[in-house]
Amino acid sequence: MSDKRFYGLQAPLTVRTAALATGAALVHGNDTLNLRDVAALEMAGSDEITFARGARHLKGLSSLSAGLCFCTKDLKDTLIALGTQAVAVCPRPDEAFNTLASQLVLPRQAHFTETSISPDAHLGKNVQIGAGACIGPDAHIGDGSIIGPSAVIGPGCVLGQYCVIGAGAVIGFTIMGDAVDIRPGAVLGEAGLGVVSGELGIVSTAHFGIVHLGDAVRIGANSTVDRAVFGQTRIGARSKLDNLVQISHNVQIGDDCVLASFCGIAGSSILGNDVMMGGRAGVADHIKVGTGVRIAAAAAVMKNIPAGEVWGGHPARPLRRYMREQIALRDLAAKKGASE
Amino acid sequence: MSDKRFYGLQAPLTVRTAALATGAALVHGNDTLNLRDVAALEMAGSDEITFARGARHLKGLSSLSAGLCFCTKDLKDTLIALGTQAVAVCPRPDEAFNTLASQLVLPRQAHFTETSISPDAHLGKNVQIGAGACIGPDAHIGDGSIIGPSAVIGPGCVLGQYCVIGAGAVIGFTIMGDAVDIRPGAVLGEAGLGVVSGELGIVSTAHFGIVHLGDAVRIGANSTVDRAVFGQTRIGARSKLDNLVQISHNVQIGDDCVLASFCGIAGSSILGNDVMMGGRAGVADHIKVGTGVRIAAAAAVMKNIPAGEVWGGHPARPLRRYMREQIALRDLAAKKGASE
Amino acid sequence: MSDKRFYGLQAPLTVRTAALATGAALVHGNDTLNLRDVAALEMAGSDEITFARGARHLKGLSSLSAGLCFCTKDLKDTLIALGTQAVAVCPRPDEAFNTLASQLVLPRQAHFTETSISPDAHLGKNVQIGAGACIGPDAHIGDGSIIGPSAVIGPGCVLGQYCVIGAGAVIGFTIMGDAVDIRPGAVLGEAGLGVVSGELGIVSTAHFGIVHLGDAVRIGANSTVDRAVFGQTRIGARSKLDNLVQISHNVQIGDDCVLASFCGIAGSSILGNDVMMGGRAGVADHIKVGTGVRIAAAAAVMKNIPAGEVWGGHPARPLRRYMREQIALRDLAAKKGASE
Known part of the structure; x- marks a missing residue:
């Protein structure tokens, strides 16, 4: 539905x-x-x-x-x-x-051709709206929220109280809690990348879902969070995403997760609570990452990771195994060099 | 020329x-x-x-x-x-x-200091222009196209019919076909990164080319496509690029290609038709990737890939070879651990 | 202070x-x-x-x-x-x-609710300001600088002469020299990602520093440069950053460096002068990279690199060693395949 x-x-x-x-x-x-x-x-x-x-x-x-x-x-x-x-x-x-x-x-779409703030938008008390910002019909902006200049809030979006939306951020198809912090240039709620092959080549997959952000979520500058194909892409309360992070359609992220720059989570993957990912770590689609997992920077996760484990490498495996393998490889090459 | x-x-x-x-x-x-x-x-x-x-x-x-x-x-x-x-x-x-x-x-540059929509822009029938969007002189916007709020279309750009330009997208030096879909925050037509060393340090390489997009191309949110140094950076019909993708100057991408998030194609590389690249896959400069090639997520392509092959790894090699090598490495480290 | x-x-x-x-x-x-x-x-x-x-x-x-x-x-x-x-x-x-x-x-914050250009901003001679741009109180814009449409210059920022700020770029807490070139969609001066664990979960680290850019620095489209926690995040004169680059809080980059797309430098790391980084190369936090170092594309630097060296790989090591190891691994897997 x-x-x-x-x-x-x-x-x-x-x-x-x-x-x-x-x-x-x-x-x-x-x-x-x-x-x-x-x-x-x-x-x-x-x-x-x-x-x-x-x-x-x-x-x-x-x-x-x-x-x-x-x-x-x-x-x-x-x-x-x-x-x-x-x-x-x-x-x-x-x-x-x-x-x-x-x-x-x-x-639902708003093209903002006539007016930038819809008369059918619902603005709470003490809402501050920057120059050039656009707010669509039936959007709800909670008390004390601040909308940066040139930001866009699409039709029907719901922002809780004391949210801050950075300059130029573009939010659509999104429901968010209180005190959510969206940095400038972030784009939320676009249709994700999906293609359907037909007689005349490929076409984009239609999307019918939304984005849901818990209280006090932080989305970094120029990061992107796609809406679900069906249902919701979800980011749990207090989770913090750095700049230039990509969250694909139907991803589910738990509470209190921290994702550093360039992290990417592919479609439908699930992260438990308290997951920490170093910079440029990626998770393939349809993967489950357990509660409390630590993923090293630049890791490429292609398998489920049980709760509490520490993984790294490309493809990712338990970090200690990865490090042992790197040492074995170094020794192998050194031995070979010595024997030549 | x-x-x-x-x-x-x-x-x-x-x-x-x-x-x-x-x-x-x-x-x-x-x-x-x-x-x-x-x-x-x-x-x-x-x-x-x-x-x-x-x-x-x-x-x-x-x-x-x-x-x-x-x-x-x-x-x-x-x-x-x-x-x-x-x-x-x-x-x-x-x-x-x-x-x-x-x-x-x-x-040619427009600074949009006096007016945001140039009187010398050519707007087709039923064009919709969002609040705060800028359209430069001699730009042509095809019938039924929609320009999002705060988007910028530079001087001389040509948009076909039924194109959609997302909020805050910045398009310059670009010719595009019909039904092109540019998501919010994408930046097209900037000069690519190139430096020339001189007596006083490095300076940026001047660019004299453009960007050309075929019909029904899709460029994801916050992606960037640089214009050519000379000639054209080209993306073929129906190719779909995800969010946060980088296409460097003089790259040539065929028809019906799909590039997931964080893919990057360095200068002057060429992709045939029907190439699919997983998330965070990169192609070095001056590389040729054949028709129908599949590139695994997080691969770093540093050699030409013949048509129809499947490659992965860092540096990329045929995916089966990469997987055999990972198994060999795992076994080597395990054996070494056992003998210690 | x-x-x-x-x-x-x-x-x-x-x-x-x-x-x-x-x-x-x-x-x-x-x-x-x-x-x-x-x-x-x-x-x-x-x-x-x-x-x-x-x-x-x-x-x-x-x-x-x-x-x-x-x-x-x-x-x-x-x-x-x-x-x-x-x-x-x-x-x-x-x-x-x-x-x-x-x-x-x-x-200091400006919400630009009433006016987009503060009467307390200081504009030099021949400054050009695009439609919808915002300039905060006590910002100084040097002679001949150009501010793109919908760009935002926060309170107190200082731009030298002949700077160019692209459309939709968002600049805060930043001091820059002359002839600085900021491409569209770049975001400078946001607080970096840092979290403090408390009784009620994690909260973002407060930031009290700024960003400092030398003369003729170039920041690519949709790149992000975070301000320091204390003191300054610095990028030296003439350094050129490509699109979609991330510079974290308290990073120090020397003069004449070139960073290709998707490069990321984590918190407090230091690059000397004349460092060149290929696409998607990353440097972990608190790392020192010496003068004149070359880092190959897709490298993940997790150790200090002495001046003048050439490193690559994941994790990064001297490039020749990395290449020898890749050959040793290939031979190992081939031998194993032959013996089975």
């Missing part, structure tokens, strides 16, 4: 129309069923469109209630067995979904 | 004046020849100034027609033999060229 | 009040002494508050004259012996200092 503060629904369409519009073959379900919204497969309700990415995507699911699911032929029986209301088969379900969903659910 | 939409020529100067102004020794050519413009060595015409970087720069060239070429002493005979109209010898040809060229060819 | 162009002092407080406010135990000194300002331990005068980070922090010091120093119990005797006027003991001296200092010394 998309968040109605940020997304507007178009007129609903029937399962039959959805299949026809995408050229998919309806192999199961009541074709007069009305579809109103979109959601991730495991979250989709009976009036929502979704798609299945592959057999692994279905692993571990015990029931589904999606209104219409696009899938490849091999998945249809499983989807029907799991309870999907209607199933449509096509060679590229992600493309079919992407095209249809983009027409059914529209992100 | 510099693109007249972006560069203005000053009064021409003679070969004699050019030599005198830089203190170079004219060793060949008609000293009354008029010089009007600048170009790369291999492209320079008979009224253009250029310079030779070194012996390797001349390798493989069969003829030249530059008006005046600055070079070191050892290259003069080759340059004359290749057909260069006039040749001037000096110890630092790049510095002589840089100084002279900066005076002969001036980048 | 904080720079009065950027920081305002509140009413002074006594040693007694300082101890009471933080719950620290006053173990030495005249409790009626007045405290007016803050400073780093080794620089603090008799009316200034400071703190000691640990035993290593005191190594090599021969005398101190701080007004009040917060410390842990084990350090008190040494601090008293070194001449500290008053000493207060508590379990988290950094937190006690951070809380108290933030109340005593306030950074």
Whole structure:
């Protein structure tokens, strides 16, 4: 279900129309069923469109209630067995979904052509707004918050009390707590990088989610936090991100984490509480990093890390192992040099 | 030849004046020849100034027609033999060229001191311009394009139809196709990093080229794409760049490429079509990456990669070899630990 | 001592009040002494508050004259012996200092709510200011300087002659020489990432320093330079930084250095003159890099590098050693493959 503060629904369409519009073959379900919204497969309700990415995507699911699911032929029986209301088969379900969903659910946008501060924005007490800042309709700015010059707060965004938004920061599709500190030039809530291959080349993946920041989160200058494809990209309370950090769609960061400059977390990865990452450390997509983990600077994390461990290297492994290996390599090369 | 939409020529100067102004020794050519413009060595015409970087720069060239070429002493005979109209010898040809060229060819600039939208800008139908955006003289904005608040479109830039320019994006010296998607904070068309050593320390290399983006290109938030020194930095149709990506001067990227966050392509490197690069992958300068290549996250590419290969590591090598080496290293360190 | 162009002092407080406010135990000194300002331990005068980070922090010091120093119990005797006027003991001296200092010394801020160019700004001759730019009170803009549209120059900043500030750049707490070139989207003078752990989780470290840029420095698009905790973050004359570079608090960069894209220098590290760093090279905190050092692209420097050396790799070591090790590793894996 998309968040109605940020997304507007178009007129609903029937399962039959959805299949026809995408050229998919309806192999199961009541074709007069009305579809109103979109959601991730495991979250989709009976009036929502979704798609299945592959057999692994279905692993571990015990029931589904999606209104219409696009899938490849091999998945249809499983989807029907799991309870999907209607199933449509096509060679590229992600493309079919992407095209249809983009027409059914529209992100709210403000172009600020006439006025920079919408008369429908809600400004708390003692809010200070810098020259040239833009605030969209239905945005809520908490008491005592400060919006820097030329910053942009998109439609529907919610800022708690005493937030500080730096000059030129661009915030969209975002809900944040109190005392959040966004440094200049940070960009929050853009659609992440995702592509869908179609007949005419690649197109960008449509996004239907938001960004959620806990109290006292700090986002450094020129850092970027993408909104989720579905649901929320989340950063927990008091977590501090340095300058030039990238947080991809659907990432979940716990409380009290510290990420130094150039850290990057790829899509859907999860960090527990109290994780510390040195500069330029990266985490690949769909990785879990446990509570209290320390990741050395310049590490490239490509596996899950259990709670409390210290990892480093490229690819990252336990830091002591990495250091032993570097010593072994040095000795190997020295021995070889000596014997030549 | 510099693109007249972006560069203005000053009064021409003679070969004699050019030599005198830089203190170079004219060793060949008609000293009354008029010089009007600048170009790369291999492209320079008979009224253009250029310079030779070194012996390797001349390798493989069969003829030249530059008006005046600055070079070191050892290259003069080759340059004359290749057909260069006039040749001037000096110890630092790049510095002589840089100084002279900066005076002969001036980048067009708009400071937007009086008005933010130039009366000489060409706006298509249904163009939407956000509060505080600036559009320079002779810029062309295609029908249906949207310019975000506080974005800047420099003089002479061309945007196709249905382009979207995010808030605070800064675009200069750029020609783009239709449906190009520039996210907030991206900066296109700045001079790249290049330095010329002179008597008084280093100075920045002057740039005389532009940026060219194909249809449906996507540039992520806070990414940067530098213009060429000569000619064009190019990104092919439908290629998608994530946030915080750096594309250096004179890079050529094919169609349908996907570059994740923190990817960087150094000067003059070439990517074929359908190249995919994981997060934080880098390509050194003057490298060729073939069609369909996959580059793993955090790879540092320092050699050409043939079409269709999959590379990773630091420095990058074929991914399977990289993985075998990591296993060998792990085993070596484990054995060593056991024997101690 | 904080720079009065950027920081305002509140009413002074006594040693007694300082101890009471933080719950620290006053173990030495005249409790009626007045405290007016803050400073780093080794620089603090008799009316200034400071703190000691640990035993290593005191190594090599021969005398101190701080007004009040917060410390842990084990350090008190040494601090008293070194001449500290008053000493207060508590379990988290950094937190006690951070809380108290933030109340005593306030950074000057301008929110630009009423006017974008302060009537108290000092503009030189032929200064050009783009649409939507903001200039704070007591800022000095030198003759012939150009401020891009939507750029922000904070209170008290000093720009020399013929500086160019790109569109949307945000400059605070910064003193710069002549002919400085700041590209669009760069952010200078923000507080760096530092955290202090307290009872309720982590909080950001307060900063009391500035940024100093020499003549003809160039800062690339979307790069970030943090101000010092105490004193100055410095970049020497003519040094050129590419796009998307991060310079952390208290870094000292010499003259004529060149840092390519994605370079990052962590807190308090020092680079000599004429250092060149390839793209994505990083230097850990508190490292010294000698004059004329060359650092290869993608290197991760974690040790001091003597003048004139060439290093590379991850972690960085002398480049020739790194290359020999890569060859040894390749041979090891090949031999192993052959024997299987």
